[in-house]
Amino acid sequence: MPGDCPPKPWPLPEFKPLHIDNWDNHGSPNLPLNINTHNPFRLFSLFFTNEIMDKLVKWTNKHVELYPPDEEIAHPHAWQPTCREELYAYFGVLIHMGITIKLAIEDYWKDLNLHGTKHIVKKYME
Numbered sequence: 001m002p003g004d005c006p007p008k009p010w011p012l013p014e015f016k017p018l019h020i021d022n023w024d025n026h027g028s029p030n031l032p033l034n035i036n037t038h039n040p041f042r043l044f045s046l047f048f049t050n051e052i053m054d055k056l057v058k059w060t061n062k063h064v065e066l067y068p069p070d071e072e073i074a075h076p077h078a079w080q081p082t083c084r085e086e087l088y089a090y091f092g093v094l095i096h097m098g099i100t101i102k103l104a105i106e107d108y109w110k111d112l113n114l115h116g117t118k119h120i121v122k123k124y125m126e
Contacts, residue, residue, distance in 0.1 A: 006059050048091070053084045060087075 029037065036042050061081045069079060093108075102108055 005062060044091070050084070053087055056087055057082055057084055 031037065031043075031046070035046070064079050064081075097108055100108075
């Protein structure tokens with residue numbers, strides 16, 4: 001059924017590098033007037049709209065339906081269908097891990113002993 005599976009890849013357009021004459025002129029963002037540039041989620045939503053997120057949810061759930069994991073080997077918990085909110089949390093964790101450098105992957109999941117708070121990754125991915 002159309003729309004149930006991810007689209008087939010298409011050929012990439014020819015790449016032409018951007019030529020920059022003046023490295024000192026950084027310009028300014030060309031964003032819609034109603035966008036609050038101090039709101040990271042609003043900026044993120046320019047690229048990952050509700051429509052795109054809903055498609056990612058549908059495709060993720062369809063993939064697991066078509067190729068279920070071997071629960072005894074691969075995962076200690078049974079798969080539960082995902083939703084848009086979970087994907088937002090997942091992308092947020094990926095972005096956080098990309099800009100916050102830790103010594104080991106396990107460090108992202110540890111409890112913080114300072115002020116009795118949890119690490120942000122553990123807070124959103126429990």
